[in-house]
Amino acid sequence: MRLPLARRPVHAAPDADTPVIEFRGVGLTYPGPPPVxxxxxxxxxxxxxxxxxMVGPSGSGKSTFLNVAGLLDTPTSGRYLLDxxxxxxxxxxxxxxxRGRRIGFVFQAFHLLPHRSALExxxxxxxxTSxxxxxxxxxxxxxxxxxGLGHRADALPGRLSGGERQRVAIARALVGRPSLLLCDEPTGNLDSANAGSVLSLLDRLHTAGMTVMVITHDSEVAxxxxxxxxxxxxxxxxxxTS
Known part of the structure; x- marks a missing residue:
């Protein structure tokens, strides 16, 4: 018997026509007083x-959205379906x-271990994981x-450019073969050349079929x-919509 989508186990493969993210009246209110x-x-x-x-000024709710979409916070209203x-x-x-199976996170800070190689x-x-x-x-x-960093597998993060370090962080997010690549200001610590390189990589990943969501305050990135x-x-x- 086929299980309804909402009741499938976390390891079940999603159908191709099933949305990756579906918010149905999803909201989050922090308790007060006063409630926020x-x-x-x-x-x-x-x-x-x-x-x-996703764009918005500081304090607009972007981080809250990321935390809910990334299963870091639980909404207080509505239903959130992931795959x-x-x-x-x-x-x-x-x-x-x-979260570990379906979402790959990329942050502004690379969070790489400095004494471990890119491969490590x-x-x-x-x-x-399993x-x-x-x-x-x-x-x-x-x-x-x-x-594009197969040739730098043995390099330590300190030997890599900012753009290369972010590419390692993206590789780390991709290695679990997630349904969603969730990026929070992925170019925030990069100069324009490295930022362009990382954005081009995200374009290529999307073209290859990856679902990509980028949260940013930068209109050019958006x-x-x-x-x-x-x-x-x-x-x-x-x-x-374009």
């Missing part, structure tokens, strides 16, 4: 293979497992080749998306 409505109830669908960007799985029905350990940094992302030990190095090398959503005072609104 950090994310107003909203609807949002991100389909497989989309490249969506068709109703995340609100999951216990904490299952939410953690779902990527491999360590699989330490607490990927067999013998397969981890193969996957890590593949991920580094995917971001313009790289095929859709842009604006957030202000905790409210989401579709800004651009």
């Amino acid at each position: 409505e950090a994310l107003r109830p909203c609807d949002l669908t991100v389909r497989r293979g989309e490249f969506l960007t 068709g799985i109703d995340t609100g029905r999951l216990p904490d350990h299952a939410r953690t497992a779902l 940094n990527v491999t360590l992302a699989m330490l607490y 990927v067999p030990r013998a397969e981890r190095l193969t996957r890590a090398r593949e991920a580094l080749r995917q971001v 313009a790289r998306g095929r859709r842009t959503v604006a957030v202000r005072d905790g409210a989401l609104s579709e800004q651009v």
Whole structure:
């Protein structure tokens, strides 16, 4: 018997036509006093293979949205389906497992271990996964080749440029083969040349079928998306469709 999407186990493969992200009246209010409505109830669908960007000023609710979409915070209203799985029905350990399997995170700070090579940094992302030990190095090398750094596998982060370090961070996010690449200001620490290189990489990943969401305050970065959503005072609104 086929299980309804919302009841499928976290390890079940998603259907191609199932949205990666589906918010149905999702909101988050922090308790007071007074209570703070950090994310107003909203609807949002991100389909497989989309490249969506989110813009908004500091304090607008971008970080709250990222925390909810990334399963770091639990919404206080509505339903959030990730790959068709109703995340609100999951216990904490299952939410953690779902996050690890389905979401690859890329942050402004690279968070690389300085005394570990690029290959080791990527491999360590699989330490607490079900990927067999013998397969981890193969996957890590593949991920580094995917971001154009196969030749730098043995380099320490201190020997890499800022753009290369962010590419290692992207490889680390990709190595688990997630459904969604969730990027928070991925070019914020980079000069214009390195930023352009990283954005071109995200374009290529999207062209290859990866679902990409970039949260940014930079209008030029936002313009790289095929859709842009604006957030202000905790409210989401579709800004651009191209």
